[in-house]
Amino acid sequence: MSKKVENIVEFANELRWQIGDELHDHLTESIYADAAKIASASVSTENSKKSFRLDAKIDKIVTSKIWGFPIMFLVLALVLWITIIGANYPSSMLATLLLDNVHPILKSFAASIGMPWWLDGFLIDGVYLALAWVIAVMLPPMAIFFPLFTMLEDFGYLPRVAFNMDYLFKKTGAHGKQALTMSMGFGCNAAGVVATRIIDSPRERLIAIITNNFSLCNGRWPTQILIATIFIGAVVPSSLSGFASVSAVISIAILGIGFMFLSSWLLTKTVLKGEVSTFNLELPPYRPPRIWKTIYTSLIDRTLIVLWRAMVFAVPAGAIIWLISNIYIGDESIAAWIINSLDGFGLILGLNGVILLAYIVAIPANEIVIPTILMLTVMVTGISGGEGAGVMFELDSVNETATILRAGGWTLLTAVNVMLFSLLHNPCSTTIYTIYKETKSVKWTVIASLLPLIMGFVVTFLVAQIWRVF
């Protein structure tokens, strides 16, 4: 330190002795006094209580001890319900267009210009179909889910969720604002991880980052919805099947929140011990959401960006699926070889080799798990209905999908465990990369990636064992 600065600092220290240690308090008081004086000189209110009362009334209901949680789940169920029901029609329209109409045109075009079979298979059956699937299955639910979620945000409901859950977070030793980042995670885990920057304490921020993956993200909702519709909806009378499948999906989401609390608690009891920090949470006034603007911006900002990401990752994944199904070692394709070696482990978990391989291939994007499973199942069982080795496809009727999965040896147990495993496995590669960027630590990135995977193995294993006893 230079002499000049040293002198100044010394002088300042000397002066500090003379004024005592209440400097900060005095200063704050002076500022508050001035602020109050200035405000009172220029602000006038008439019967202002009247309009504040509505906000307070809503708050009393949505943050009440009795109604707070039921209202939260009801809102979540409503958003999901609208998403599931509303996405059906555009989804099947897009599937018809991209898979039934455009795909054959591309195939015949490739044949007419004499494209070699391997290039045609690689580009059109691999890359194109992967893209088409992601667009058809992801775009409609996202285009409904994101604007609805953004409207809740705009309205001011999120801070109330945080307020309701604060008590639970404190109990587990985590930060109350984790409720906000957790909610973001329901849209996208990578976004949720970035949002943890609102948490000041590094310890609590790490907990929020590591456990964000337990929020069922947008890429996993379609998997949950499809499997629940096929298998859970089928065990109840058809009049109740819609209700049963929505409840199953919501149970998985709530189970995820449960696991988030459990692992937060485990972390604070072991590697991330420490004090819970306090914070002020301002409950902002409710603001009427601007519906059109919200739809527009959330389509541009969230939907298209997430879709773009999924497409970028689906292209290489589609290519890899096609390649491993068409490159042979001896008389078995690489895919068949991997599936056979994973099968034993998979069966112990109540899953199978196909599902495990699909989750490996789908590390870049959770969205492509189901098409990969279908394609690989058709390939190993050799049943008709698919489009050939290494071709990802979607079956128009849910019944047909069910037939293929049952032929692949799926039972109700497999379905339940796929739903559980979809909740509890490693984050997608984007999220892993984001975690690394935010924590700058290989150690925490590895922990955040493996913790949910290990939990997934343990949970599916236990469920399978208990299931088989009964």
Place this chain on the structure above:
Amino acid sequence: MEKYSACDTCGHFNAQGLQKLGVKVEEVDYVIALAGNPNTGKSTVFNSLTGLRQHTGNWPGKTVIRAEGAYAYNDKKYKLIDLPGTYSLLSTSDDEEVARNFILFGKPDVTVVVVDASRLERNLNLVLQILEITDKAVLCLNLMDEAERNNISIDQRTLSRDLGIPVVATSARYNRGIPELIQTIEGVANGSIKCKAHHVINIPKNIKKATNNLVVELEKQFPKLPNKSWIALRLLQGDERIIKALESGELIVE
């Protein structure tokens, strides 16, 4: 660029037809910092000025990274920095540090403080702290629509006179008041609007005396240092970051 019509040089027309430059922030003439309490609509103001679509939401602490954007007005380019929302600049949490350091070391040409018009008193605490650091500021009285709904009216002239900086009423969600804000920012940036910022008056005598002594000393050692009394206060509180800044000379304006 050659000018042909009166519209091209008319301030009001240009403010309406503001050229939003999005993320093109190179070669700017002025740097504008956007500060304020959490959840006062800073990001909405930022978006309506730059044409960017920085995600907005009705919850405090939504902006976690410093966002940058730009706009052009009357042939000048402005770079806009959206700082994280803070309640004060006196404590040491990360987001407050980001905001304070930028206002202090980033030396913005204008600091726009966005406040919630229906919660003015609480918001003024931050405004007063910012005015201790910088003179060149504009008060953006945002969320006027909400204040009106709550039957709150604000005498902008009195407020402007008391604070010593221009006050602009806006409802950024509905794009109201944005042209006026742009014109005011221009005025403060090019010096045609003079600010004489309010400084906190009723500081206890002994603190005032200590500060004055330290200012005299600072005057001797660092004659070029801006807002010495604020730096003196921070030194009295033993602010490590300020000591470091004195050492590195980053506080000195040329």
